Amino acid sequence: MTRYKWLVPALYIIFLMLPIYWLLNMSFKTTNEILGSFTLFPAEFTLDNYRKIFTDSTWYMGYVNSLTYVVINTVISVTVALPAAYAFSRYRFVGDKHLFFWLLTNRMAPPAVFALPFFQLYSAVGLFDTHIAVALAHCLFNIPLAVWILEGFMSGVPKELDETAYVDGYPFWRFFIKIFLPTIAAGIGVAAFFCFMFSWVELLLAKTLTSVEAKPIAATMTRTASTSGYELGLLAAAGTLTIIPGAFVIYFVRNYIAKGFALGRV
Amino acid sequence: MARIHLDQIRHSYLASPSAEDDWALKRLDLEWRDGGAYALLGPSGCGKTTLLNIISGLLQPTEGRVVFDGTDMTEVPPEARNIAQVFQFPVIYDTMTVYDNLAFPLRNRGMEERGVDARVREIADMLDLTETLGNRAAGLTADGKQKISLGRGLVRSDVNVIMFDEPLTVIDPHLKWVLRSKLKELHQRIARTMIYVTHDQTEALTFADRVVVMHEGQVVQSGTPVELFEKPQHTFVGHFIGSPGMNVLPCMIDSGKCYFAGAEIKTSNTVSAGSKDTAYEIGIRPEFVKLSRKGIAVEIVKVADAGRYRIVEAQRDGHTIRLLAKEDAEVPGRGTAHVSFDPGHTQIYANGWLA
Amino acid sequence: MIRKTTNQKGWLFVAPVVLLVAFNAVIPLMTVVNYSIQETFGDNVFFFEGVKWFEEVLHSERFHAALMRQLAFTGMILAIEVPLGVAIALAMPRKGPWVSVCLVLMALPLLIPWNVVGAMWNIFALPDIGLLGRTINALGIDYNFTRQPGSAWFTLILMDVWHWTSLVVLLAYAGLSSIPDAFYQAAKIDGAGAWAIFRYIQLPKMKRVLTIAILLRFMDSFMIYTEPFVLTGGGPGNSTTLLSIDLVKIALGQFDLGPAAAMSLIYFLIILLLSWVFYTLMTRNEAN
Numbered sequence: 001m002t003r004y005k006w007l008v009p010a011l012y013i014i015f016l017m018l019p020i021y022w023l024l025n026m027s028f029k030t031t032n033e034i035l036g037s038f039t040l041f042p043a044e045f046t047l048d049n050y051r052k053i054f055t056d057s058t059w060y061m062g063y064v065n066s067l068t069y070v071v072i073n074t075v076i077s078v079t080v081a082l083p084a085a086y087a088f089s090r091y092r093f094v095g096d097k098h099l100f101f102w103l104l105t106n107r108m109a110p111p112a113v114f115a116l117p118f119f120q121l122y123s124a125v126g127l128f129d130t131h132i133a134v135a136l137a138h139c140l141f142n143i144p145l146a147v148w149i150l151e152g153f154m155s156g157v158p159k160e161l162d163e164t165a166y167v168d169g170y171p172f173w174r175f176f177i178k179i180f181l182p183t184i185a186a187g188i189g190v191a192a193f194f195c196f197m198f199s200w201v202e203l204l205l206a207k208t209l210t211s212v213e214a215k216p217i218a219a220t221m222t223r224t225a226s227t228s229g230y231e232l233g234l235l236a237a238a239g240t241l242t243i244i245p246g247a248f249v250i251y252f253v254r255n256y257i258a259k260g261f262a263l264g265r266v
Numbered sequence: 267m268a269r270i271h272l273d274q275i276r277h278s279y280l281a282s283p284s285a286e287d288d289w290a291l292k293r294l295d296l297e298w299r300d301g302g303a304y305a306l307l308g309p310s311g312c313g314k315t316t317l318l319n320i321i322s323g324l325l326q327p328t329e330g331r332v333v334f335d336g337t338d339m340t341e342v343p344p345e346a347r348n349i350a351q352v353f354q355f356p357v358i359y360d361t362m363t364v365y366d367n368l369a370f371p372l373r374n375r376g377m378e379e380r381g382v383d384a385r386v387r388e389i390a391d392m393l394d395l396t397e398t399l400g401n402r403a404a405g406l407t408a409d410g411k412q413k414i415s416l417g418r419g420l421v422r423s424d425v426n427v428i429m430f431d432e433p434l435t436v437i438d439p440h441l442k443w444v445l446r447s448k449l450k451e452l453h454q455r456i457a458r459t460m461i462y463v464t465h466d467q468t469e470a471l472t473f474a475d476r477v478v479v480m481h482e483g484q485v486v487q488s489g490t491p492v493e494l495f496e497k498p499q500h501t502f503v504g505h506f507i508g509s510p511g512m513n514v515l516p517c518m519i520d521s522g523k524c525y526f527a528g529a530e531i532k533t534s535n536t537v538s539a540g541s542k543d544t545a546y547e548i549g550i551r552p553e554f555v556k557l558s559r560k561g562i563a564v565e566i567v568k569v570a571d572a573g574r575y576r577i578v579e580a581q582r583d584g585h586t587i588r589l590l591a592k593e594d595a596e597v598p599g600r601g602t603a604h605v606s607f608d609p610g611h612t613q614i615y616a617n618g619w620l621a
Numbered sequence: 622m623i624r625k626t627t628n629q630k631g632w633l634f635v636a637p638v639v640l641l642v643a644f645n646a647v648i649p650l651m652t653v654v655n656y657s658i659q660e661t662f663g664d665n666v667f668f669f670e671g672v673k674w675f676e677e678v679l680h681s682e683r684f685h686a687a688l689m690r691q692l693a694f695t696g697m698i699l700a701i702e703v704p705l706g707v708a709i710a711l712a713m714p715r716k717g718p719w720v721s722v723c724l725v726l727m728a729l730p731l732l733i734p735w736n737v738v739g740a741m742w743n744i745f746a747l748p749d750i751g752l753l754g755r756t757i758n759a760l761g762i763d764y765n766f767t768r769q770p771g772s773a774w775f776t777l778i779l780m781d782v783w784h785w786t787s788l789v790v791l792l793a794y795a796g797l798s799s800i801p802d803a804f805y806q807a808a809k810i811d812g813a814g815a816w817a818i819f820r821y822i823q824l825p826k827m828k829r830v831l832t833i834a835i836l837l838r839f840m841d842s843f844m845i846y847t848e849p850f851v852l853t854g855g856g857p858g859n860s861t862t863l864l865s866i867d868l869v870k871i872a873l874g875q876f877d878l879g880p881a882a883a884m885s886l887i888y889f890l891i892i893l894l895l896s897w898v899f900y901t902l903m904t905r906n907e908a909n
Contacts (some may be wrong), residue, residue, distance in 0.1 A: 006719075008712035012790075013726050016783065018727070019745040022752045026744060038755055080637040087634035092625040099635065106646050107894050110844035112865035113885035116872050117649030140645040143638055203736045203847045204869075217736045232744060237738040246732025247725075254721045254728075323804050345812045357807040359821045370821075374812035418811060 018135035020243065026236035034232050059238065062217030065131065066200065067245065069214065072135035074195040076186060077142040078150075085150035086176070090159065100151075103144040111204045116141070119208050133209045134216070140198045145198065146191045153187025193253045200246060217242060267545070268335040268426040270298040270321065274329035277316055283328070285502065290316050290329070292483045298427070298461065303453045305474035310569075313483040314463045318429050320479065321461070323347045331435045334426055348581045349418025354435045356411030362406040364395055367403050368417045373424075385592040389421045392452065408436045409445055416449075420456065434469065449473060467507050479503050495551070496611065499620045504549045510577060510588045517548045517614070524548060524614055527582050528561050532609035537621045552577070554608035555589035557597065561606035565620045569597055580605065628710075656882035673760060674883035684884060686859070687867040688891075694863055695842045698781045703831070705782070706789025710797055712821070713790075722792075727787040740853025742780040766853065770860035773853050777861055780848060785838060792834040796827035798821055832903040839899060843892050 026034055027049055028042040037043070053059040087093070090101055118126070118137055127133040161183065165175040181188065207219040221238050277291040286292070291313045298304055306314045317326040320332060323344035331339045339347055359367050368386045379383075388583045393413045398406065403414055404443040412433055419428045430449075434442045450473060455462055462473050470477050479490045479502070487499040498504035504512030518525045519537050524546075532546055559577070564580035564587060576591045580603065589598050589605060614621045657674055678684050683855055730738070748754035748765045753776075759766040766772040800822060808818050848866035849855065855862035855870070864872070868888065872881035 005712045009714075009723050009727075010707055012709050012786075013723065016726065016730055016787070018752065019741050019783065022745045023741045024636070032832060033898060034750055038750060040752075080641060083634040084638040087631035090625060091628040091631035091634075091755070092630045093627065093631035097630060099639070103642060105893060108643055108840050108844075110846070110865055110885075110892065110898055111869045112844070112846050112872075113653065113889055114645075114649045115869065116878070116881070117652040118645075120652060121648055133638060136641070137645060139641050143642050159781070162860045171721070196785075198733055199733065201734045203734060216735045219739065219829060221736060232750075236744065239740055242734050242737050243729070243732070249730060250725050254725050319806075322806075322810065324809070344806070344809045349810060350808065350809050353803040353807060355801065355803060357801075357803050359825075361821060370813070371811040374817060418807075468780045492878070537787070587746075 004262075018020055023236050023239050026233055027240045029236075031231065031233050037137060042245070046233075048232045050241075052234060053241065059172065059220060062215060062238075063218040063241065065214050066206075066216040066242075068197045069131040069134040069138070069216070070196055072131060073199045074137060074192050077139055077146045077195045078192050080246055081143055081146035081150055081183070081191065082178075082188075085147050085154055086180070088147065088151045089154035089160070098263050099264045103147055105146045107138065107141050111141075111202065115204055118205060122209055127212045128209060129211045131214045134214060136204045137173045137205045138202060139210070142195045146195055149191040149194060150184070150187055150230055153184045153190070157183055190251055192200075193249060195244070196249055216258075268425060268459070269300045269543060271333040272298075272317075272321070273331040273333055275317075275320060275327045275332070277313075277320060277325065277327045277329075290483055291320075293330075294485050296458060296478065297484065299476075300459055301457045302459055303450075303473060303475045304461045305457070305470035305477045306461060306480060307465065307467060307477050307506070308480035309465055309472040312480045314465075314480055315431060317480070318431055318461065318463050321427070322349050322351050322429060329593070334541075335548050337380070338598050348422070348424050349424045350422065350432045352412065352415045352419060352428070352430045354432045356408060356415050356436065358403045358406075358411050360402075362403055364390070364401055364403050364406070364414060365401065366423050367414050368395075370397075371418050371422055372408055385421050385423070387443070389417050390518040392455070393448070394444070410439070411443045414443065425458060426460060429460045430464075431461070432463075432464050434464075434466075438548045446472060451566065467509075471507070479506065481506075492585060497620070498527050499508075500550065501547060501549055501615050501618050504551070508551060508553075510552055512551045513550045513587050514547050514549050514615070516588065517546050517587050519546050519614075526561055531607060531612060533612045533614050534610055535614055535615050535621055537614055537616065544611045544616045546621070547618075548607075549615055550612045552588040552590045554611040555587060556608070557589065557591060557595070558604050558606040561604040564603055564605055566600055566603050569599060643848065653882045653885050656878045657886055659684045659701070659879060674879040675887065677885060678880055681704070684861060684887075687862055687864050690860075690862065691843060691864045692779070694781075694845075695839060697778055698842050699835065699838055701778070701782055702786045703835060706786050706834070707793045707827070707831070709786070709790045710793035711819070713794055715798065726792065727790055729787075730784050731787055735847035737852045738780065738784050738849040742776065742783070742848075743852050744778045746761060768857055770857055773857060773861050777849055777852065781845070783828050784848065785841070789831075789839065792830040793827055793864045796830035797823060800826045828903075832900070835903065836899055838895060840896060854877070 009098075015116055023041060025040070028047070030046050031047070033039065034042055050198050088096065122133045122137070126134070138225050155178070161179070162175065165179055170179070203216070203218045206216045210216065210219065217238065221235060221242075274295055274296060275291060276289060276293050278289045280288050283289055285344075294317075306368070316325065320327050323332075323339070323342060323346075325342065330340075331338050334347070342511060343523060362370070365386060368389060369382045372382045385603060386399075387396070390399055393416065395410075395417065396411060398410065403411065409616065416428075416433075419425060434445060437445060446469060449460075451461075453473075462470065464470050471494075474491070476488065476490060477494055479486050479494065479500075481502045487503045489497075489499075494507050495501055498507070499533060501512070501514045504514065506537050515526050517531065519539070522536060522538050523573060524533055524537070525533045526548060533548060537546065562582060564582045566578060566580045568579040569591075570577045570620070572581070574593055576593065576597060578589050578591050578593075578597055580587045580589070586607060658672070714720055733741070743751075745751045746753045746766055748758055754766070762799060763769075764772045764775075766776040803819065804822050808822055813821070844865060844871065845863060849861055849863055850866055850869075853861045855866045865888075868881060869886055871877050871884065
């Protein structure tokens with residue numbers, strides 16, 4: 001029995017790859033081939049779909065917009081979460097437990113509930129259709145997540161480290177940046193990974209808060225799908241390209257993923 | 267109950283070992299008498315745990331056979347070898363009670379509940395666990411958990427050998443002693459073969475009738491605690507056992523006589539003719555070095571008080587000689603002194619091995 | 622456990638977090654509460670309505686139907702993804718180069734934008750041009766997820782299993798890799814079989830991460846919007862209209878702000894309540 005155990009993950013991975021393969025397959029086909037025949041490989045291999053995306057600014061700007069707000073969000077979330085997580089892991093202060101719990105409840109708020117109020121709020125403060133609006137809105141669920149993950153990692157660092165540094169005469173901020181942050185580098189990597197991930201995959205809020213200037217690639221795709229009829233090849237190519245940033249990020253943090261999950265803080 | 271013979275065992279963790287250093291265990295051949303209390307002593311990384319895992323069957327040796335009472339067990343899996351093992355970190359089944367933990371090995375072997383109950387209570391009594399039988403095992407202290415791991419081994423009546431892999435690592439110092447005497451007592455009571463792996467000489471020497479000392483993948487000596495102390499077969503044993511360890515000094519052999527610092531040294535063993543490629547050393551324990559009027563002139567550099575005696579550190583030609591002086595003996599604080607060696611306890615070593 | 626010192630300066634450290642999250646959470650939540658108790662006929666004129674909208678939502682057949690569909694969906698995906706994820710994690714290699722290959726490939730679906738997941742499965746499952754749809758029909762089963770509610774549900778569940786089982790796998794795997802080798806060796810020596818090892822060693826050690834996996838999958842599946850919206854649009858008919866889809870239809874489609882806001886709050890409270898129940902149930906044993 002144990003000899004065939006490898007079949008289980010192998011079959012599962014094949015199951016995971018099939019829809020992705022189909023998307024990739026379609027992205028290299030012409031519209032005629034997609035609609036006219038059923039082929040497992042592209043008969044007329046074409047790069048036209050990708051060419052269109054890389055030459056049409058409404059398409060490629062979608063990627064730029066998405067990556068822009070995702071990066072801004074990741075930076076904001078991790079930066080503000082670091083001192084907060086430090087306080088939660090080291091200090092006791094009035095209302096700390098309630099505050100921590102309140103932060104986590106925001107992870108449970110359905111984006112659909114907040115879509116309309118967000119639209120009104122960000123319109124009122126004049127941020128509608130900017131990258132910063134989406135980046136700030138995603139903070140709703142990413143900051144609690146980052147605080148949670150980082151607090152887990154920081155609690156694993158013995159307090160003696162802090163105390164030794166003070167005895168050695170380090171001022172707090174120099175200790176925090178020079179000694180403490182490098183110690184929890186893995187945790188920062190894991191937190192950044194999950195912030196990137198959840199901001200990158202979210203669409204509802206991103207779509208609601210943008211119209212032209214900061215429109216994410218995912219929104220460009222849905223609008224194309226509904227307005228210009230059956231441009232499936234183009235849609236498939238655009239979809240394929242959205243997988244690439246994620247794949248890159250996973251590859252770089254592959255050794256940390258298991259560790260981050262091991263803390264059970266996701 | 268069995269006599270265990272490790273027949274020409276060699277082991278490497280590499281797929282195709284070539285150099286001598288590729289072998290985690292260099293060829294060894296050992297016999298463990300039935301009912302003996304053995305200790306496997308050596309520094310970290312000397313191959314103790316590897317050897318233990320080969321006996322328990324968790325590892326297959328690259329070469330050689332593991333024989334229990336004349337039966338070749340090399341290919342037999344651990345569960346069929348009737349052995350028990352206590353690990354460095356207590357292994358307990360968190361979700362079970364202490365009772366169920368102890369009953370686990372018996373139930374797995376299909377024993378009926380009446381027999382299980384009698385056996386579990388007997389062992390719990392032996393280990394002073396009776397009062398905690400109904401508690402969740404997860405809540406116990408480290409020494410309590412280690413007792414459970416031990417109990418799971420004792421509970422089976424058919425166990426050939428119980429092995430301990432540095433079992434006191436996580437135990438509080440003041441409880442180590444208690445648990446150690448408990449082990450000794452248990453061994454005398456149940457008379458089953460026990461193999462105790464450790465890097466702590468006190469644990470090894472107090473527990474075992476016979477100590478096997480390992481160094482860099484080989485057995486350097488196997489003997490009683492007294493033998494190890496008085497006649498180390500290898501300079502490593504001399505160093506490793508005893509506190510402070512044996513003095514090892516380079517010497518010269520000339521027509522059957524042994525010289526250190528120009529003076530002839532009387533030794534218990536002799537080498538008739540020295541060969542050029544061999545490094546000769548004399549070994550003498552600090553206990554057998556005396557301050558004397560005559561003898562080898564040395565420079566005293568340090569005197570440390572160790573309670574009932576003092577450790578005197580002296581130097582001669584850059585070589586350190588330690589000796590023990592009684593508390594009330596007169597020891598010059600610094601300066602030149604003379605020392606003499608007890609011939610009956612001075613040995614010559616050739617390339618590390620007793621000549 | 623770290624011993625903490627009382628230090629009110631902690632508030633200074635958490636202030637930026639509180640400000641940012643409060644900006645995003647408190648103001649919109651107040652807006653929603655505000656709408657939920659008022660009536661408007663446009664032009665920013667509002668009338669106080671008390672709990673009228675709450676009563677209306679709680680008594681509406683439409684809400685009940687969406688809630689039942691939501692519960693069915695969440696129940697099914699939990700029943701499939703958790704055991705499946707654990708089984709895959711158990712079968713995964715523990716050491717060697719294949720570990721990172723498995724982890725990277727398995728994590729891939731988690732990093733794909735949710736609408737792309739929907740679109741990908743739409744293309745994959747279409748009965749005429751999709752690999753899945755074509756294959757099922759070739760097997761002699763009539764399958765069309767845009768027309769038949771049964772096929773639509775099957776596709777929806779399969780898509781979610783595809784999308785999220787990896788999360789359970791990764792969590793369970795992390796739990797498994799925290800078990801020291803000595804436990805397996807001891808169990809072997811104690812004569813424990815595969816089932817006993819799973820029941821008494823692996824499952825207890827995975828309990829913590831599985832609690833989190835179940836909570837996360839519960840919360841996220843209860844909030845799911847984008848993937849089913851892109852895949853089926855809630856159809857055919859209303860057969861796959863889950864809570865979020867219904868909510869957006871009411872709020873943005875019909876612009877019925879009052880009922881939508883009331884529904885939002887009820888929805889949010891249900892998630893909070895059920896999460897709390899789950900959490901208490903799953904951690905109850907530990908407290909004893």
